[in-house]
Amino acid sequence: MLTYxxxxxxxxxPTLMVVSAIIFVIIQLPPGDYLTTYIAELQSxxxxxxxxxxxxxxxxxxxxxxxxxxxxxWVLGMFxxxxxxxxxxxxPVSDVVGDxxxxxxxxxxxxxxxxxxxxxxxxxxxxxHQYSWGDHGLTFLGFLGLATPxxxxxxxxxxxxxxxxxxxxxxxMDPQYVDQPMSWAKTVSIAEHxxxxxxxIGTAGTAGMIRRLRANLLDELQKxxxxxxxxxxxxxxRLLLKxxxxxxxxxxxADIGNMLPxxxxxxxxVSMVMSLPTTGPMLIEALRSQDMYLAGSFLMFLSVLTIVGxxxxxxxxALLDPRIRLGGRARR
Amino acid sequence: MALAYPxxxxxxxxxxxxxxxxxxxxxxxWVPPGSFGNWLLGLLALLFGxxxxxxxxxxxxxxxxxxxxxxxxxxxxxxxxxxALDRLALRFYSTRKERGHxxxxxxxxxxGASITIDSNLDRFDLVAARAARAAAENALALDPTTLANLxxxxxxxxxxxxxx
Numbered sequence: 334m335l336t337y338x339x340x341x342x343x344x345x346x347p348t349l350m351v352v353s354a355i356i357f358v359i360i361q362l363p364p365g366d367y368l369t370t371y372i373a374e375l376q377s378x379x380x381x382x383x384x385x386x387x388x389x390x391x392x393x394x395x396x397x398x399x400x401x402x403x404x405x406x407w408v409l410g411m412f413x414x415x416x417x418x419x420x421x422x423x424x425p426v427s428d429v430v431g432d433x434x435x436x437x438x439x440x441x442x443x444x445x446x447x448x449x450x451x452x453x454x455x456x457x458x459x460x461x462h463q464y465s466w467g468d469h470g471l472t473f474l475g476f477l478g479l480a481t482p483x484x485x486x487x488x489x490x491x492x493x494x495x496x497x498x499x500x501x502x503x504x505x506m507d508p509q510y511v512d513q514p515m516s517w518a519k520t521v522s523i524a525e526h527x528x529x530x531x532x533x534i535g536t537a538g539t540a541g542m543i544r545r546l547r548a549n550l551l552d553e554l555q556k557x558x559x560x561x562x563x564x565x566x567x568x569x570x571r572l573l574l575k576x577x578x579x580x581x582x583x584x585x586x587a588d589i590g591n592m593l594p595x596x597x598x599x600x601x602x603v604s605m606v607m608s609l610p611t612t613g614p615m616l617i618e619a620l621r622s623q624d625m626y627l628a629g630s631f632l633m634f635l636s637v638l639t640i641v642g643x644x645x646x647x648x649x650x651a652l653l654d655p656r657i658r659l660g661g662r663a664r665r
Numbered sequence: 666m667a668l669a670y671p672x673x674x675x676x677x678x679x680x681x682x683x684x685x686x687x688x689x690x691x692x693x694x695w696v697p698p699g700s701f702g703n704w705l706l707g708l709l710a711l712l713f714g715x716x717x718x719x720x721x722x723x724x725x726x727x728x729x730x731x732x733x734x735x736x737x738x739x740x741x742x743x744x745x746x747x748x749a750l751d752r753l754a755l756r757f758y759s760t761r762k763e764r765g766h767x768x769x770x771x772x773x774x775x776x777g778a779s780i781t782i783d784s785n786l787d788r789f790d791l792v793a794a795r796a797a798r799a800a801a802e803n804a805l806a807l808d809p810t811t812l813a814n815l816x817x818x819x820x821x822x823x824x825x826x827x828x829x
Contacts (some may be wrong), residue, residue, distance in 0.1 A: 336768070336783070337758045342709075343681055344760055344806045346688060374733060409695055412702035540802045559811055566721070647760075655756035 337651050346642050348622070352636045357404045360625045360632070366396050367420040367623045381660065408563075417626025421619065425629045430612065434634075436505050437611040438599065440534070443527055447535040448542055449585060456546030460581075463551060463575070478540030484602045487533045494529075502529045503608040511610075530607055534600045545584040553577035579653065586650050590643035642645065668728045668792065672683040674785035678720040685713030727787060730795060735773065737780055749776035753807060755793065755814040769814065771796060794820040 368387055391397050395406060395593050407417055416426035455475075459468045494500045504511075510519040553559065554577055562572045601613025612631060619628035689709035696702040726739030736744035736753040759767025770785035771793055782792060794816035797815050800807060807815070815821035 334717060335716055336770075337760070339678075339681055339685065339713065340760050342685070342712070409692070412692055412696045412700075412706075413701070414697075414700055565720075651758055651814075654810065655758055656813050 334651070338648065339646055343643060345640050349636065349640050353408060354404065356629055356632045356636065357407060358400075359515050360623075360629045363623060364621070366391075367625060368396065370623050371420070382455050396498065399471060407626070410457060411598065411630075411633070416630040419535055419619075419627040421622050421624040421627065426627050429627060429632070430615070433610055433612050433615060436609075437613070439523070440505070440530055440609070440611055443531045443537045444538070444600075446591075447531045448538045451535070451539045452542035452546060453585070456550065456581075457578070458545045459543065459547040460550035460554065472547075475540040475543045478536045479544075482503070483533050483537055484537060484606050487530075487606045490529055490533065502526065504532075505609050505611070508597075530600075530603060530609055533607070534603055542585070542588070545588075546581055549581040549584055550577060583650060583654055584651060586646050589646040589649070590639065666730045666788075666791075668730065668787045670723050670726065670783070670786055675720055675724050679717070682713050682717035682720060686710060686717065691715060692715045693716040695774075699758055720784065723783065728733065728782060728792065730792060735780060735792070735796070743780050745773055745775045745778050745780060747795075748803070750796070750799045750803055751775045751805065752779075752810075753796055753800040753805060753811060755818075757814050769793075769818075793818055794823075797821055798823050 346600060347480050368391055380560075395403055397404075410417060414427065416430075417665070418424075419429045422429045440449045455471050459471050462468050491502055505517060506522040507526075510516075510522050513519060543643075544550055556577075559572065559577060567575075600609075601609060601617060604613040605617075612634075616628065616631040618624075619631060674732050683820075690810045691704045693703070693706055696706060699726045726737050726741070729738060732747075734744055734746035734749075736742070750773060752772070754772040755773070756770045757767050758770065759765060761767070767793045769789070771784075771789070773796055782789065786792065793815065797820045810820060
């Protein structure tokens with residue numbers, strides 16, 4: 334297994350290095366830089382930009398340095414916990430992101446857990462009761478969940494809860510707890526506000542996961558070893574749990590890598606609709622205003638999530654199902 | 666019969682260990698002690714260091730197969746009699762999505778000892794075939810993954826006359 338981990342890391346680390354370079358180049362691609370945008374904004378408001386100050390800022394933030402030098406400083410800074418400076422907020426990136434990152438992580442991990450908790454029993458039931466009324470009903474709900482855009486679901490739920498129950502579900506906590514230190518009451522408030530966003534963001538993922546789990550489990554159930562085990566009189570539940578369920582867990586595990594970044598970036602629109610103080614809306618704003626270090630740090634965070642997620646899911650898959658595939662050949 | 670890991674099959678692993686150690690150790694002077702980056706690089710250095718040590722152990726190891734059992738000689742020497750074999754697991758690993766260009770790992774246990782053999786060992790297929798025959802003779806229950814991998818090597822179902 335150590336060999337596998339090392340060889341897999343040998344793909345992950347260079348990928349991360351290449352991705353970081355591409356991110357840096359991409360955020361530099363639009364003509365000008367943040368200060369150019371800043372000057373244009375001042376001019377559009379009829380104010381004159383102080384050229385001395387602009388030059389000073391350009392020098393201070395290293396924008397006058399060659400691109401490769403800026404990149405090296407950025408990467409080395411990240412190892413030291415310094416992600417650069419946000420021009421828009423006039424603060425270090427780590428201070429700007431602050432609580433938003435933790436709230437995003439909380440929201441996204443809650444969503445992943447929600448998807449697994451709901452999809453697993455439903456997928457299991459659908460596969461073991463194929464073509465029953467329950468299976469048809471759950472399949473219908475699954476397709477409905479897949480077809481509904483999550484921002485639309487957010488709008489409908491917000492409208493419905495406001496009109497019918499007079500409840501406002503925007504934000505991640507009650508307004509009185511914003512910028513307050515953590516307390517039990519604040520935790521409860523966050524937990525209450527978490528339910529609707531988790532359901533909204535998790536619906537499509539849950540529906541997709543149910544379909545894949547059902548299909549995989551059905552495939553496994555038709556294999557010869559299941560027929561043999563049944564013929565030998567192995568109890569049904571024990572038989573199911575021993576191998577077919579284990580094998581059909583593969584899509585759950587394989588999805589970790591795709592799910593993490595998709596949820597983070599996919600929740601951006603929902604966060605804007607529901608006024609959630611997560612990282613998504615901030616990323617969009619940073620990209621719009623060419624706040625290069627803030628945008629770059631966000632994109633880097635998404636890339637790290639993707640690569641670490643892929644690494645974790647590959648390691649888990651190697652543990653779960655180290656089987657040769659048809660067409661795959663062992664090397665000596 | 667004495668089998669060894671050919672040096673040319675181990676050099677890529679030595680190279681990986683060296684590059685990994687360089688990636689982990691070179692940025693250390695620029696990373697503040699006790700920071701997250703410091704821990705991460707330290708962990709990577711340990712991992713690649715362990716991998717280098719493991720590759721060296723493989724380099725110095727020979728596998729001896731006899732009608733009585735299997736034995737490894739080298740820094741970590743162990744032996745298992747075929748009659749005492751009570752566990753056989755054959756795993757396949759690949760870093761590619763299409764599961765090509767992978768490698769196998771054979772784990773044998775019995776009599777309180779366990780031996781792990783990688784598929785870059787010379788005549789790995791012979792070792793796997795002999796171990797599979799011992800497993801069949803000892804009526805071991807093999808998991809579906811191991812069975813599928815043994816089948817792909819062409820050593821399962823066991824031909825009782827082969828390899829004698």
